[in-house]
Amino acid sequence: MSQPSPAGAETNDEIPEHRFSSSLSPEDFKALFRGHPGGVAVITADAGDGPVALTATSVASVSAEPPLLIFSISALSSASDVLSRAGTVVVHLLDANDIEVAELGAAHGVDRFAQTHRWSRLVTGEPVYSDVRAWVRCAVIDRMDAGTSTVIAAHALQSHIERDVQPGGAGDALVYHNRSWHQLGAHSRIEP
Amino acid sequence: MSQPSPAGAETNDEIPEHRFSSSLSPEDFKALFRGHPGGVAVITADAGDGPVALTATSVASVSAEPPLLIFSISALSSASDVLSRAGTVVVHLLDANDIEVAELGAAHGVDRFAQTHRWSRLVTGEPVYSDVRAWVRCAVIDRMDAGTSTVIAAHALQSHIERDVQPGGAGDALVYHNRSWHQLGAHSRIEP
Numbered sequence: 381m382s383q384p385s386p387a388g389a390e391t392n393d394e395i396p397e398h399r400f401s402s403s404l405s406p407e408d409f410k411a412l413f414r415g416h417p418g419g420v421a422v423i424t425a426d427a428g429d430g431p432v433a434l435t436a437t438s439v440a441s442v443s444a445e446p447p448l449l450i451f452s453i454s455a456l457s458s459a460s461d462v463l464s465r466a467g468t469v470v471v472h473l474l475d476a477n478d479i480e481v482a483e484l485g486a487a488h489g490v491d492r493f494a495q496t497h498r499w500s501r502l503v504t505g506e507p508v509y510s511d512v513r514a515w516v517r518c519a520v521i522d523r524m525d526a527g528t529s530t531v532i533a534a535h536a537l538q539s540h541i542e543r544d545v546q547p548g549g550a551g552d553a554l555v556y557h558n559r560s561w562h563q564l565g566a567h568s569r570i571e572p
Numbered sequence: 573m574s575q576p577s578p579a580g581a582e583t584n585d586e587i588p589e590h591r592f593s594s595s596l597s598p599e600d601f602k603a604l605f606r607g608h609p610g611g612v613a614v615i616t617a618d619a620g621d622g623p624v625a626l627t628a629t630s631v632a633s634v635s636a637e638p639p640l641l642i643f644s645i646s647a648l649s650s651a652s653d654v655l656s657r658a659g660t661v662v663v664h665l666l667d668a669n670d671i672e673v674a675e676l677g678a679a680h681g682v683d684r685f686a687q688t689h690r691w692s693r694l695v696t697g698e699p700v701y702s703d704v705r706a707w708v709r710c711a712v713i714d715r716m717d718a719g720t721s722t723v724i725a726a727h728a729l730q731s732h733i734e735r736d737v738q739p740g741g742a743g744d745a746l747v748y749h750n751r752s753w754h755q756l757g758a759h760s761r762i763e764p
Contacts, residue, residue, distance in 0.1 A: 400711060400727060402729045402730055403638065403639065403727065403728070403729060404639040404708065404728035404729060404730065406636040406637040406639065408639075408731055409636045409637075409639035409708075409728050409731070410636050411733060412633075412665060412708055412728075412731055412733065413633040413641075413665070414737055415665060415705060415706060415733075415735075415736065415737040415743055415745065416611040416613075416631070416665045416745075417609075417610075417611040417746075417747050417756060418609075418611055418632065419609040419610055437632065438632035438633075438642070439608070440610065440629065440632065440644060441601070441604075441608070442630065442644040442646075442718045442719065442723065443646065443718065443719040443720050443721045444598040444601045444602050445598040445719075445720075446595065446719045447595065447596040447597075447600075447601035448718050448719045448721070450630070450644060450723055451632075452632060452642060454634075454635065473604060473605070473608045475607070476762060479762075479764045480764065483764055513607060514604050514607060516596065516601075521718075522717075522718065524716040524723065524725060526634045526635065526640050526642065526713075526714065526725040527634065527638045527640045528635050528637075529635045529640070531634065531716065531723060531725065533716060533718040533723065535592060535595065536595070536596035536601050536604075537592055537594045537595060537596060538594055538596065539596055539600055539601070539604055541603060541604065541607075543607075544603065544607065545606055545607040545750050547750075548750070548751075548752070549750065550749060550750060550752070550754070551607055551750070553608075553609045553749050553750075553754075554609075555609050555756065555760075557742060557745050558737050558739075558740070558741065558742060558745075559740075560740070560742070560761055561761070561762050561763070561764065562742065562745075562760040563762045564609060564747065564749055564754045564760065565760075567759050567760065568747075568754040568755055568756065568757075568759065568760045569752055569754055570668060570671075570754065570755045571753070572671045572672065572675055572753065
């Protein structure tokens with residue numbers, strides 16, 4: 381039998397090591413995804429030391445029953461530390477009327493909660509921006525490390541839809557693509 | 573010390589249990605995401621028993637260095653079993669010229685590889701559709717269960733861009749939203 385590790389000894393047991401004979405350069409990888417559009421969300425949380433907010437295009441629904449979604453957070457984000465500890469989050473699903481909130485969650489060096497008329501707190505404590513298309517309060521149920529990012533899986537607990545999309549309609553849907561904002565509608569719809 | 577478990581004994585240790593006092597209904601959850609647009613990808617793989625393909629709007633870049641992406645697969649998908657075993661996958665990032673491939677990967681009861689002029693195999697064995705905007709071959713590095721779906725993290729190994737987007741341009745970007753296809757361009761672009 382091996383000796384038990386001395387208290388405080390560091391081991392690499394839990395750090396996955398991946399070695400590949402080829403690996404895409406960061407530049408080539410960015411070029412790929414520059415051409416891949418995404419819906420826009422702002423995620424907020426408060427782990428007890430003040431509210432944080434972050435704009436993300438990685439939010440995706442993974443199952444309706446149970447109601448689960450995922451998103452990823454870069455360790456470089458100012459919200460990363462709080463989101464790694466928060467038990468619940470609010471995911472705001474935005475439309476073109478919400479561009480200012482989307483830009484706020486992506487801005488550097490600004491207080492994303494300075495405009496006190498723009499947000500409030502749910503009775504459960506989470507910060508929520510006002511008048512956005514929709515939001516959903518979620519409990520974080522799992523986390524997976526992926527390089528310098530963390531993928532978070534969350535269970536939807538409570539939602540509010542301010543502006544619903546009608547069957548066959550596009551609403552004022554907002555898309556981020558190649559560093560620009562786009563709005564969907566009859567003008568963008570195509571048939572196969 | 574506790575007794576070791578008898579061989580073959582089943583425990584629930586690895587099954588995460590989540591109980592919530594409130595949980596969103598499947599209908600309310602679907603209504604939320606109906607209004608959330610997504611870029612369109614087709615994921616292919618072959619774990620040794622024939623090629624599979626699946627259309628997904630959950631593909632997201634999570635880090636450029638290392639080059640990592642994620643996507644989720646429903647256990648209900650016909651490709652789910654193969655994707656749970658495949659060591660590598662090809663993620664095709666589509667534009668509006670690729671709608672037929674996108675519909676193929678979402679069609680029920682059809683052979684998604686019947687049209688032999690539409691696809692080939694990389695020298696490493698993975699099936700790849702021809703003439704799509706871009707594809708990236710990836711090694712699966714981690715999997716996370718989320719309800720009846722699996723979230724897959726993959727490391728990009730090799731890519732091909734057939735149609736690049738120019739700085740400031742929209743290319744022929746394809747978006748799926750509220751069960752319709754949309755094409756981005758100068759007509760959809762908005763300023764804050």
